[in-house]
Amino acid sequence: MSKKRGLSLEEKREKMLQIFYESQDFYLLKELEKMGPKKGVITQSVKDVVQSLVDDDLVSKDKIGTSVYFWSLPSCAGNQLRNVHQKLDSELQSSGKRHAQLVEQCEELKKGREESDEREAALEDLKAIQSKHKELKSELEKYRDNDPAAFEAMKEAIEVAHTSANRWTDNIFTLKQWCSNNFPQAKEQLQNMYQEIGITDDFDYLEMAPLPSKALAD
Structure with a gap:
């Protein structure tokens, strides 16, 4: 069952x-x-x-x-149903008005966009202008190296790097002197270590060649 x-x-x-x-x-x-x-x-x-x-x-x-x-009471239910019906009817009317507004807006947006020889010509002109803009932008990139602002920034960066390199050279000389003073018996071993890490006899401060005062023109 x-x-x-x-x-x-x-x-x-x-x-x-x-x-x-x-x-x-x-x-x-x-x-x-x-x-x-x-x-x-x-x-x-x-x-x-x-x-x-x-x-x-x-x-x-x-x-x-x-x-x-x-x-x-049955009458209460009837009133409730009437209220629901009125609410739905109001929402339906609002939706209908909104739909009509959207249709009208759509039609307005279509105006001036009809296919025509003038519109096609305008679109072609726009494409040509966009292409030219892209070409000029690419050409401008080629001359970035001669940009005064870029040149000055590069010049400052070189000077900072030069100063930093010589500051570290100072530190290395100070460290070598300290090792010599504190480990005189290990002079030969220290010399070999310096050679291995690239601190040779010709190790010295960097000299920077004078930089041009402005970017060179092509």
Whole structure:
């Protein structure tokens, strides 16, 4: 024997509404929980089903003293349906107006964009101008090396690098002197180490050739 199918939420809502419509009376939740099973709605579901009806304004709820009462009349449901219908009708009209506005805007945007010889010629001119702009921009890049601002920046960078290199040369000479003073017996070993790391006899400060005062022209 197949198991009996339970009621869906919508079916439970309809069953609970029947209780209100048939009696047109006021109920406490505990009373509804007792009446629900008679309509096929289990006690544990009654509270959630009734609350969903309250949320949709199909059932009214009010606190009187310390008790909370629920009620619903067929006329209330009719009013609710009329309100929903009016709301949907208003939204439909608004959507229709918006659609008409968009169609009108679309038609306005099309004006002046009709295919014509003048439009084709204008588009060709635009492409030619864009191509020329790209060409000139590329040509400008070739002369960046002669840009005075770029030249001055490069000149400053060279001077900073030269100063830094000689500062490190100073540090190396200071370190060599310190090693000689503190390890005189290791003079030969130190000399070999200097040779291995590139500090040869001709190691000295860097001299920088004079830089031109401005970028050279082609």
